[in-house]
Amino acid sequence: MRVWVDEERCEGMGICADLCPEIFELKGAVAVVKIEEQQEVPRELEEMCRDAAESCPSEAIIVEE
Ligand code: SF4
Known part of the structure; x- marks a missing residue:
């Protein structure tokens, strides 16, 4: 599985980093x-x-299985 963040969509509120600090x-x-x-x-x-x-909330995280 691969993952990346679409910087154009990201609003920087950090929910991802709170939920999964090992990755974000x-x-x-x-x-x-x-x-x-x-x-x-x-x-x-x-x-x-x-x-x-x-x-x-911005659907900025893209996951490729
Ligand atoms: S949760 Fe989404 S919008 Fe918020 S910081 Fe992470 S990628 Fe950006």
Whole structure:
């Protein structure tokens, strides 16, 4: 599974970083993914990552299964 944040949509309120700090963090006004681009999300974090994506009010988190 891969994940990234659409910076154009992100409103920077940090819900994702609260729910899944292992993957998301705020950098200035937007959230970023802490793992390297194109790198797989560790399996044990996948569920938390999906929850964060579903909780994002801007639908800015893109998950590719
Ligand atoms: S929850 Fe969505 S809008 Fe909020 S910081 Fe995370 S990606 Fe951005």
